[in-house]
Amino acid sequence: MVKLDRLITILGTYGARLAGPSADREVALHSVALHDPVRPGTPVGDVFLAVGVPSAAEAVRLARAAQAAVVVVRTTETPEPGLLRDAEGPAVLVVEPSVSWSQVAGAVYGMVLEGRETESGRGPADLSALADTIAAAVGGPVTIEDQLSRVMAYSSHQHEADPARQDTILGRRVPDRVRDLFERQGVFTHLARSDEALFVPASPAHGLHGRSVAAVRAGRELLGSLWVSRTEPLDPGQARILTDGARTVALHLLRGRVSADLERQVESELVIQLLEGDADSGTVAAKLGLPASGLRVVALQAHTGTERNAGLLLAFERATTGFGWSRVGRSTLFGNTVYTVLPAVEAEPAFGWVRRLVAGLPAHLRVVAGISGDGEVADLPAARRESDECLALHERLGDGDAVCYDESWHEVLLQRLRSAATSGRVPARGPVARLAGHDAQHGTEYVPTLRAWLESQGDLNRAAEALAVHQNTVRNRLRRMGSAVPALDLDDATQRLAMLIALAVLD
Template structure:
């Protein structure tokens, strides 16, 4: 059977002309990017566009907020795995309207991407085939582009996002990818996330790097931006025990707080690892620590290292288990119902009492009531809730259930 002619072969040596031709055929705006999300070519045919495309054209690269959202939503992972075009839903929060995208492939991997805005309705199957032809025609020229540029920051950022999202599953594959872009990975690492009150711009990144450089205790291997969060892959330079690393992180946290003041929301570090297949785990630990710190600001104010969370790191699992089985603590439910009916504060009293290690004096002080008043309330708590306040197991269960509930309601 005779192979169908590729209408884009005449434009294979000039990606700008290829983008224009594809746009003419489809009647939609076209953008061509390399594998590191740098702008390579784009069409001038713009019946309709969106902020994400405009920002890419102006900045000559896809904005960090768009890249991070595409990774988190799984769009990039799908593109890396598919040889066919995929539909990308709108993400209004980052200015991205509906698109169809396809990876430009070589025998060794992905060279870049073609993105087409669905400006005039969904793609037909025939249009999907046209886009696939364009990607095939662009392959040789994109390979030349990658050979010229593959060792710059874009390649590093893309590798870092692959690691953060668990796209690279083995230590050997990670080191192979790093070697290809000229990166020597340290033996010990942890992911640190810095959270700010607003989106992280380039100037703020530089200020953070200056602070880390001045301390000279950590080296930043990679960095990425996810809206208001700056994500760093760090390696300790001198002090490599957990205790030493935590002390240095605490000092850095104070330094950043003093420098950025109210714009700074905090620092969180995942665990130390020496296996790069665990990098995603370190990232998720740092994100969970930030989440816990937001829910329990007073209790975890000084915590910067995931393992130091203690039982707080298990609260998401406790909450999920409770939601999964639809089970609530019956003692807590009875106290809440009683408080609602009688406008009392038995549940709050119990929470404070447990938080102060069942010490009547310190709990009464915290509640600003007399010890006799507290003793009376504790008696009513036992009666209404069916609680034995001398039973340690029951108190621990109540304490954890109340904490898990607060985490879920946060």
């Protein structure tokens, strides 16, 4: 069941706005009526789409005749206040003419007619009700799982429920010990190749009383699996019910995917506009439900041990699980990176968001992330560059949940200077490069000595401690450096700063 509040929220991402006084947002919406200017008469429905209606006044009149709770009108005009004062009249949602009716109608029909949503916050309603129906038909508890063995729905029927099922439901995922058992028994290989039901025998050591399973597949794509707990194999009739039920589950999941993809597409396009700074950032942020300030950008990539960015789509799907109003961030997949705009004045909420996302991904994925500093909506293009720079640092450093600009600004600055320094020829031919060449040719240790002396701000004792030598050794090396490279001027403060940058380039 969809309520008016949700319709207003989702259509808001298309630029729709509620005109007039606050409506009762708890009104349930069950049907849609579409105005047909050719055929006489007004259809009846809770949501009235005023397609082709020239004015808001005419749209409201038709919506009253349709007994609608809300009317959607596509116009640039502001409805007259007199139209909006009637408490018994429909709520009025005004959509900009730049938004096509096909977009609006697709979103409305998808939400209202698909009804209740799944536990992930998306798509068609009754996976749990479907699980109950299948459980009653085959005589055993049912779970519906995705391709990563995460629970999407389960039946309320608990007869013959075993410890493995209880752990699966509580943990929202098949326990690793049970999943490893299925892997050894070839269950997942069977699911990848066949649509026939398979019986998995009991394993008391794993808390398993027995299972029958069928693949949930759309074409050649494996979407998940349908499981029933039974101590004995299903008879042919029950096996057919299980495989037919798996096909029905696949249809539910495909409709959910269409709904999810529609919302993801709209959200992605708006987030890209914010990150590229080529639109009215305040208006775009309002459409996404984001505040005007206190925003950070998180840049994220996901790799496997053998392939870069292999987990990128999984990361994007995880970042966008749930309808917009139920998520803290707004995300897009741009190139080989997932970007998410988060309301987070302090850094810790952003770190927490990354940790939660990683926890929901397969353990074999290696996730790297960069977090920008906080700023206003207009600062998001710069924040995106900061997140990219922090992401590059995380790739290089490879530790922690993520690299945040607040803590690593100095590393980011040095990285920028390294990039600038390597773009010209002077650092490659300067004093530091010549000292490095002298060390390589003659076995001297001028470069580490120079680094220790500069980092200790000219303190011979500290430099000597860092090098584990006597301070006279440091003094003698500094003197010989001047003879080996006459251009080296340790008394010039600007040269000392430039040499620190040049040494950073050598790292």
